[in-house]
Amino acid sequence: MxxxxxxxxxxxxxxGLAGAGIAGVVFASRLxxxxxxxxxxxxxxxFFLQMSDTHWGFSxxxxxxDAAMTLEKAVATVNSLEQQxxxxxxxxxxxxxxxxxxxxxxxxxxxxxxxxxxKVKTIHFVAGEHDASLDHGExxxxxxxxxxxxxxxxxxxxxxxxxxxxxxxxxxxxQLQWLRTDLARLDRKQAIVVFTHRPLFDLSPQWDWxxxxxxxxxxxxTPFEYVTVFxxxxxxxxxxxxxxxxxxxxxxxxxxxxxxxxxxxKAPIPWDPTKPYNGxxxxxxxxxxxxxxxxxxxxxxxxx
Numbered sequence: 001m002x003x004x005x006x007x008x009x010x011x012x013x014x015x016g017l018a019g020a021g022i023a024g025v026v027f028a029s030r031l032x033x034x035x036x037x038x039x040x041x042x043x044x045x046x047f048f049l050q051m052s053d054t055h056w057g058f059s060x061x062x063x064x065x066d067a068a069m070t071l072e073k074a075v076a077t078v079n080s081l082e083q084q085x086x087x088x089x090x091x092x093x094x095x096x097x098x099x100x101x102x103x104x105x106x107x108x109x110x111x112x113x114x115x116x117x118x119k120v121k122t123i124h125f126v127a128g129e130h131d132a133s134l135d136h137g138e139x140x141x142x143x144x145x146x147x148x149x150x151x152x153x154x155x156x157x158x159x160x161x162x163x164x165x166x167x168x169x170x171x172x173x174x175q176l177q178w179l180r181t182d183l184a185r186l187d188r189k190q191a192i193v194v195f196t197h198r199p200l201f202d203l204s205p206q207w208d209w210x211x212x213x214x215x216x217x218x219x220x221x222t223p224f225e226y227v228t229v230f231x232x233x234x235x236x237x238x239x240x241x242x243x244x245x246x247x248x249x250x251x252x253x254x255x256x257x258x259x260x261x262x263x264x265x266k267a268p269i270p271w272d273p274t275k276p277y278n279g280x281x282x283x284x285x286x287x288x289x290x291x292x293x294x295x296x297x298x299x300x301x302x303x304x
Contacts, residue, residue: 044154044290049078049088049120051282052232053252055130056114057107058096063255063268066276071114074253074282074301079119085284086153088120091232091250092128092164092197094140101135108143124151128197128232129164137165148175150182156291157186161196163211169198170212179220191226191291198233199249201242204260209234218242226291234260235268236279237298246294251281253301277301 054071064070078088095107108131115123125144132140137147147162159182163171171179186192194200200214211217221227227245235252236259255268256279272278277300286295 045286045288046086046154047083047284047286049085049282049284050091050230050250051078051088051253052091052250053093053128053235053254054090054111055093055096055252055254056111057098057103058254060255060268062270064271067254070253070277070280070301071111072117075114075117077299077301077303078282079117080303084120086120087122087124088118089124089195089230090115090126091195091230092126093130093232093252094125094128095131096254097130097134099134101139104131104135104139105142108139112143124158124160124195126160126195126197126232127162127164129167129169132162132165133167136167137162140165148178154287156191156193156287159192159194161194161200161217163196163198163200163214168212169208169210171214171217176213176216176220179217183220183224186224188223189225192221192224192228193287193291194221194227194229196229196231199231199240199247200229201240201247203234203238203240207260207266209260218245221245228291228294230285237283248294248296250283251279251298253280253282256280 051074056071058064058067060067094111095104098104098107127137127140127147131137132147141147147165149160151158159179161171161179162175163169166172196211198211198214199209200211200217203209222243222245229245229247230250231247232250232252234249235255235257236249237251238249240247257266258269269279281298281300283299284297288295
């Protein structure tokens with residue numbers, strides 16, 4: 001397991017007061033209140049899991065000869081964690097694309113049956129283009145509900161955006177207006193976490209690693225002080241800032257892809273039998289200090 005601590009700002013700042021007597025009493029009082037506030041915040045600390053790009057239905061022995069069992073093994077690894085997360089989010093490409101609408105539903109059924117074995121029963125699903133672009137998300141919605149939605153947990157406002165059911169890779173005017181309406185009711189210091197499949201910034205447009213109108217979503221989110229975005233699609237760990245907003249990509253649970261623009265043509269990285277499951281995994285995300293700190297930990301498919 002690899003751990004990365006990403007601190008955006010220190011939430012509590014205590015200024016020392018010089019002098020003694022009354023000044024010293026005032027300082028002690030301030031410290032006591034600050035400690036009480038910090039304990040209150042820590043009581044709401046929690047963690048969730050990000051799993052992504054499971055591509056159930058994929059077949060490619062040169063890329064992943066264990067494709068039929070990788071998701072099952074990831075589920076077993078998550079179930080073996082000493083502490084279970086508050087919830088799990090799958091950030092897209094739950095299944096591998098198919099032109100056959102019946103086969104798409106078969107794969108969604110099989111994926112749903114496998115992840116139902118997770119101990120954690122609160123699971124949020126994000127569509128990927130493999131799940132939703134060919135039928136505008138029709139089958140996905142039959143199984144997992146809305147393509148974009150919000151939920152709240154321990155003081156954090158979570159937003160799921162859909163940048164895949166439109167085959168052009170756009171959010172669209174209607175969804176952007178929905179986002180504006182949702183954000184309009186929030187305080188600018190409200191901690192916000194966004195889940196999406198494609199990156200909202202232009203990471204590598206020539207590889208379809210972008211959202212056509214993603215910059216508009218980022219502009220709508222920018223006035224808020226504490227925003228963090230988690231996404232999938234690129235099959236690797238990646239961290240990026242747009243202004244003060246961090247964006248974190250997750251590894252795939254099926255096959256890794258090369259670093260953006262590192263090779264002439266995007267293609268899955270071949271399986272290395274000396275390092276099985278290399279480049280695959282999921283992550284835990286700690287939510288600390290009221291949504292102002294997000295220590296990340298990267299986990300392999302199979303614990304060594």
